Amino acid sequence: MATAVVARPVARPQPRARDEEVLVWPDLVFIEFIAAMVFTIAIFALSFLVNAPLLDQANSDVTPNPSKAPWYLLNLQELLLHMNGAMAGVIIPTIWLGIMAAFPYFDRDPEGQGVWFGTERSIKMTAVSAAVGVVGTWFLILWDSGRMAQIIKMWTGISGGDRFRFLENVRAIQTQLPWPDWAHHITYLPFNLKILDEGPGAGPTTFQHLDFVAWLVEQGIPIVAMVGLATTLIYVLWRIGWVVTRRDALIVLFSGFVGAYGVLTLSGTAFRGQGQLLQWPWDVKVSEGIPGQE
């Protein structure tokens, strides 16, 4: 009979690390309160000191030069200067957002969460990738805006002539590479396929002619630059043994993106003057677009 009351082993719940826990009141809510107060005061102070901009009333007849989108879209506006519009403005950002959203489905290892830079060498990888993103993007911008050619000429005195036109900008390649005339007559399904189109300039889908060189400078080279740079970076860091896990690959990709994104935003915001020419920020002057006052 006595056996009936012998305690059976009970599956115990995993012990919670109660010693490591603190109470939300007061330990968290006070920090939140202080953070909110600091920001409230900072925003108040900023708003007392700096007024929100208000220019002249909107006028569709008067176009300021340069006309710019809100600053957080100027990275796209900067990209637009270098490649096919649909690609820069819509396709690349959409694909990138998709890639970012897919991060957790690519890196499914729960290991290394909840701590800053959880893997070995991740700080080094972050720094290197961000630096490559920054330097690489500036290099591409300088090349495509003709500054690289200027710098080469300044330093070496070589002007290059027609054969080196490609150093001036990417689109110059279009005039340099031979492309048979007959190929221009082949039509293909265009990239800027327009259905549901209406309004001025609309019509049936405009078929484009096969022009490999145009495709190369507008889409090919930019794609190679972006995908190639990222892939090469991950590959190299993998070969030297830094990138080990998928998490590492993502750190490289994301840090490179942050670097490039920062440069594009900065360049589009501060370094683009009239006619979207690359200038020093202190040389940038905005023309109001009023005739006689440019």
Added chain:
Amino acid sequence: MAVEQPAKPTFADRLYDRMFHNYVWKSIFRTGYPNTPRNQMLVIATNVFLHLHPTRLHRTHVKVTHTYCLGGLSFFMFLGLTVTGILLMFYYVPSVDRAYLDIQNIQTTVQFGQLMRNMHRWMAHAMVILVFLHMMRVFYTGAYKPPREFNWVVGVILLVLTFLLSFTGYLLPWDQLAFWAITVGTNIAGSAPVLGPKTRFWLLGGFEVGQNSLIRFYTLHVIGLPLIAAIFMAVHFWRIRRDGGLARPL
């Protein structure tokens, strides 16, 4: 042997007693300051505003350098933008004839109008920056990993919604900055293959920025997008709790 007498209550004591130990106050705040662990947990669990939080959390998560409060501050900016936005709505009419004059009016004749507009503007910029930094924080702490995969996706959606909220607000002052920024911005959207021109037309309600665009952007800015963002935020916060709070090393 003299027995120690209790000190006579001071004026401050009596004032405190009057203010906080009365029938009305206690009907609102049922307990006094929660000074026992039990009451501190109860106040979190039973208060409608605070019960978003768990009652306790791991000590590493209250270190400011773990999160820099970025997610919470993004939400705080959203709340501040709602408050200042409502105040601005009192004076603003989304019509091409009035919008610009209304903004001028807000700045010059409305009490604290300039301040409200400034705060709305700077908080909007701050929110874009904070949301982006929050994304970076979550990435570099590996907080998107299982089981929080989908909450990261919700976060990406909220990032886009933040951009859209800011973008739709940009047109409303109806000055040259607004007009041409939206012209450039919607031209970018219009360059999309297949659906681009139609998307641009839907956004603007026409072929160029005008009255139709203003009313569309206004409606999206003050009700459409905030509602959608609020729904996604609710899901975002709810899932943080469901997934066991902030990510922690296994």
